[in-house]
Amino acid sequence: xxxxxxxxxxxxxxxxxxxxxxxxxxxxxxxxxxxxxxxxxxxxxxxxxxxxxxxxxxxxxxxxxxxxxxxxxxxxxxxxxxxxxxxxxxxxxxxxxxxxxxxxxxxxxxxxxxxxxxxxxxxxxxxxxxxxxxxxxxxxxxxxxxxxxxxxxxxxxxxxxxxxxxxxxxxxxxxxxxxxxxxxxxxxxxxxxxxxxxxxxxxxxxxxxxxxxxxxxxxxxxxxxxxxxxxxxxxxxxxxxxxxxxxxxxxxxxxxxxxxxxxxxxxxxxxxxxxxxxxxxxxxxxxxxxxxxxxxxxxxxxxxxxxxxxxxxxxxxxxxxxxxxxxxxxxxxxxxxxxxxxxxxxxxxxxxxxxxxxxxxxxxxxxxxxxxxxxxxxxxxxxxxxxxxxxxxxxxxxxxxxxxxxxxxxxxxxxxxxxxxxxxxxxxxxxxxxxxxxxxxxxxxxxxxxxxxxxxxxxxxxxxxxxxxxxxxxxxxxxxxxxxxxxxxxxxxxxxxxxxxxxxxxxxxxxxxxxxxxxxxxxxxxxxxxxxxxxxxxxxxxxxxxxxxxxxxxxxxxxxxxxxxxxxxxxxxxxxxxxxxxxxxxxxxxxxxxxxxxxxxxxxxxxxxxxx
Numbered sequence: 001x002x003x004x005x006x007x008x009x010x011x012x013x014x015x016x017x018x019x020x021x022x023x024x025x026x027x028x029x030x031x032x033x034x035x036x037x038x039x040x041x042x043x044x045x046x047x048x049x050x051x052x053x054x055x056x057x058x059x060x061x062x063x064x065x066x067x068x069x070x071x072x073x074x075x076x077x078x079x080x081x082x083x084x085x086x087x088x089x090x091x092x093x094x095x096x097x098x099x100x101x102x103x104x105x106x107x108x109x110x111x112x113x114x115x116x117x118x119x120x121x122x123x124x125x126x127x128x129x130x131x132x133x134x135x136x137x138x139x140x141x142x143x144x145x146x147x148x149x150x151x152x153x154x155x156x157x158x159x160x161x162x163x164x165x166x167x168x169x170x171x172x173x174x175x176x177x178x179x180x181x182x183x184x185x186x187x188x189x190x191x192x193x194x195x196x197x198x199x200x201x202x203x204x205x206x207x208x209x210x211x212x213x214x215x216x217x218x219x220x221x222x223x224x225x226x227x228x229x230x231x232x233x234x235x236x237x238x239x240x241x242x243x244x245x246x247x248x249x250x251x252x253x254x255x256x257x258x259x260x261x262x263x264x265x266x267x268x269x270x271x272x273x274x275x276x277x278x279x280x281x282x283x284x285x286x287x288x289x290x291x292x293x294x295x296x297x298x299x300x301x302x303x304x305x306x307x308x309x310x311x312x313x314x315x316x317x318x319x320x321x322x323x324x325x326x327x328x329x330x331x332x333x334x335x336x337x338x339x340x341x342x343x344x345x346x347x348x349x350x351x352x353x354x355x356x357x358x359x360x361x362x363x364x365x366x367x368x369x370x371x372x373x374x375x376x377x378x379x380x381x382x383x384x385x386x387x388x389x390x391x392x393x394x395x396x397x398x399x400x401x402x403x404x405x406x407x408x409x410x411x412x413x414x415x416x417x418x419x420x421x422x423x424x425x426x427x428x429x430x431x432x433x434x435x436x437x438x439x440x441x442x443x444x445x446x447x448x449x450x451x452x453x454x455x456x457x458x459x460x461x462x463x464x465x466x467x468x469x470x471x472x473x474x475x476x477x478x479x480x481x482x483x484x485x486x487x488x489x490x491x492x493x494x495x496x497x498x499x500x501x502x503x504x505x506x507x508x509x510x511x512x513x514x515x516x517x518x519x520x521x522x523x524x525x526x527x528x529x530x531x532x533x534x535x536x537x538x539x540x541x542x543x544x545x546x547x548x549x550x551x552x553x554x555x556x557x558x559x560x561x562x563x564x565x566x567x568x569x570x571x572x573x574x575x576x577x578x579x580x581x582x583x584x585x586x587x588x589x590x591x592x593x594x595x596x597x598x599x600x601x602x603x604x605x606x607x608x609x610x611x612x
Contacts, residue, residue, distance in 0.1 A: 116131075132156065198219065311393055313362070
């Protein structure tokens with residue numbers, strides 16, 4: 001009964017109910033232990049696949065901050081590694097990937113990536129769809145690569161992206177709608193990207209941005225709405241070459257009023273504002289001096305024509321423009337010769353998002369002239385003035401002098417024909433003369449015969465005829481000489497007469513001597529005739545005429561007085577000495593000498609003919 005009193009559970013029958021409850025508890029504990037072991041075994045089995053990093057020795061896979069992390073830093077990879085699909089964090093810093101193609105990560109089933117580091121990977125090109133399937137990607141680092149441009153669709157599909165780092169890429173410019181709609185992007189870094197221009201609508205789809213870094217670039221101007229984002233809290237602009245003139249004035253005012261940071265920003269130009277802090281610069285100090293341009297700079301026209309030219313002027317504050325000619329300001333005028341009208345045109349439509357801000361004040365000042373006269377030719381000046389400066393441009397109006405037309409006359413070719421004929425005739429005569437000279441100089445000279453020693457010594461000795469003719473009887477011999485002597489003595493008082501030289505002949509029995517050589521055939525080409533005579537035997541009264549050598553007269557062809565000696569006159573011997581033909585003869589016995597018969601043996605007498 002007592003046991004039944006303590007039973008509180010229906011169907012309990014004392015101590016037997018308690019034992020039943022214990023057994024059930026023990027069974028539950030055993031089942032729980034078995035389930036835990038199964039879970040541990042499952043975790044170990046599935047975890048062993050991603051931890052080995054696909055057996056890539058250079059990669060290290062581990063748990064980091066509760067994420068499955070694969071670190072392949074400076075692993076020398078040239079393409080993406082094929083790791084386990086459950087990898088959440090991938091660090092590929094310092095590899096040589098160079099480019100990423102379409103669906104680069106989807107193709108290797110790395111779709112669970114939340115953080116991706118591709119810095120210093122030598123990336124030069126990215127396909128617009130390279131990251132398309134990374135739906136849960138939160139952080140992406142593409143810094144220190146060689147990306148020159150990015151497609152506006154590059155990050156399309158990365159809706160969870162919160163941090164985008166593009167530092168140290170030579171992007172240079174950001175176009176309108178540079179980034180696709182990224183509703184969760186909070187921070188964008190564009191440091192040292194060599195940016196020069198940023199379109200006012202470059203960040204229009206990044207409405208969740210809170211921090212933007214664009215310091216250390218090459219930006220000079222920005223539109224006031226470039227960073228006009230609702231949630232923006234931090235904007236860094238330092239270390240850019242800001243040119244603090246009227247084009248930067250509105251952005252400068254917006255930045256100071258937005259309180260987007262405490263950093264100091266300085267001007268680099270113009271020269272009078274260099275190194276001035278933005279906070280100490282007022283909007284009225286940021287001005288643009290006027291500038292004037294004419295097009296064209298020279299106009300050529302004719303008298304009576306209608307012309308128009310203009311001057312393009314810019315500046316802020318708006319300048320005052322006028323035209324002047326010969327230092328006289330030109331206004332609308334009408335005269336009996338010409339009409340001058342001046343028109344002013346303002347820029348009809350200004351697009352502040354495309355056009356340069358300074359064009360907002362641009363204006364055209366046109367000049368129209370009807371019936372131009374020479375009085376208006378010269379230099380015209382366009383002047384633009386404002387409180388911050390002055391600028392001038394020049395235009396030259398040129399009217400050429402009138403020319404009188406003259407009728408064209410056919411050219412007269414008669415003089416030309418006469419001159420050409422004369423030149424041809426002179427050329428022909430010169431050619432004929434040259435041929436004659438050439439033929440004369442190249443006439444064939446007959447070969448000369450060889451000479452004996454005595455003949456060689458007598459080559460320069462000549463025989464001349466005498467003005468008197470004397471015959472000498474050579475005794476019983478029938479041989480005789482007929483010689484002509486011309487005396488060189490022009491001072492003799494004897495009878496003077498001139499005789500032409502004659503030919504010396506030698507007479508003898510026919511056949512006794514050989515005929516003269518062919519050189520003596522007439523007409524002979526020689527100017528002198530030489531005779532070599534050898535005589536042996538004489539008496540004491542008359543010495544040897546030749547004295548061992550040929551003695552021949554040497555005379556020039558001239559008039560002379562009769563010689564006081566024999567008809568042969570002075571002689572020059574082969575030995576080189578000069579002597580008289582009959583030594584010892586004088587004037588008193590010259591008659592006797594003339595008549596004296598020379599008797600000598602002629603058995604050894606011989607003659608030789610030599611020609612030169």
